[in-house]
Amino acid sequence: MLDFLIAMVGSRPIEIAAFFLGLINVTLLVRRSIWNYPFGMAMVTLYVWIFFENKLYGQSALQFVYFGIQAYGLMHWLGKRDATGGVIVRRLTMKQGAIIAAAVILASISIGAVMAAMTDAAAPFADGLTTAIFLAAQMLLALRYLENWILWIIGDVFAVGLYWSQDLQPTAALYAIFLVLSTIGYFNWRRAHRAGVAAT
Numbered sequence: 103m104l105d106f107l108i109a110m111v112g113s114r115p116i117e118i119a120a121f122f123l124g125l126i127n128v129t130l131l132v133r134r135s136i137w138n139y140p141f142g143m144a145m146v147t148l149y150v151w152i153f154f155e156n157k158l159y160g161q162s163a164l165q166f167v168y169f170g171i172q173a174y175g176l177m178h179w180l181g182k183r184d185a186t187g188g189v190i191v192r193r194l195t196m197k198q199g200a201i202i203a204a205a206v207i208l209a210s211i212s213i214g215a216v217m218a219a220m221t222d223a224a225a226p227f228a229d230g231l232t233t234a235i236f237l238a239a240q241m242l243l244a245l246r247y248l249e250n251w252i253l254w255i256i257g258d259v260f261a262v263g264l265y266w267s268q269d270l271q272p273t274a275a276l277y278a279i280f281l282v283l284s285t286i287g288y289f290n291w292r293r294a295h296r297a298g299v300a301a302t
Contacts, residue, residue: 117272123141124280128284132290156270168240171241178246191247191294231260232264248295
């Protein structure tokens with residue numbers, strides 16, 4: 103704990119800012135609030151540079167995609183609310199889930215292989231794995247699917263180790279918190295789906 107606090111104090115302001123933006127973003131997502139998107143867009147903008155500087159090129163490039171998906175998600179959520187302004191949760195079919203799982207596996211291997219062959223990436227295959235998982239999770243989130251949280255949980259586990267190994271302690275801590283919030287988010291969204299209640 104002491105080592106973490108020392109690392110936080112010694113971290114650059116840009117990473118500390120991204121930490122708090124991300125914390126607010128996911129907290130609002132757990133509540134199914136559309137207001138998560140402005141904070142999420144600000145966070146990913148900062149992480150483009152943070153990850154690039156630390157040679158996590160897949161994660162850096164992913165932030166551009168995140169920004170676009172979040173912009174789409176914002177518009178999609180605006181059009182999928184009831185009279186109370188709530189966001190309605192959906193579920194994947196078994197077939198859709200299997201297709202997404204296969205796509206994530208293939209994408210993670212492909213991204214990792216490309217980065218290993220063409221860049222000086224610090225951890226190409228770990229980077230590729232988290233990149234593929236988080237990309238799929240972000241797309242499912244924008245489309246309001248409950249299963250986005252399962253992918254976030256899996257990705258967060260890998261991300262904590264990856265970011266800590268690259269001396270990104272605040273970011274590793276953020277993803278550890280994301281892991282807890284993603285678990286809460288899954289049960290929250292599942293409860294809302296079962297009740298057929300839109301979020302406020």
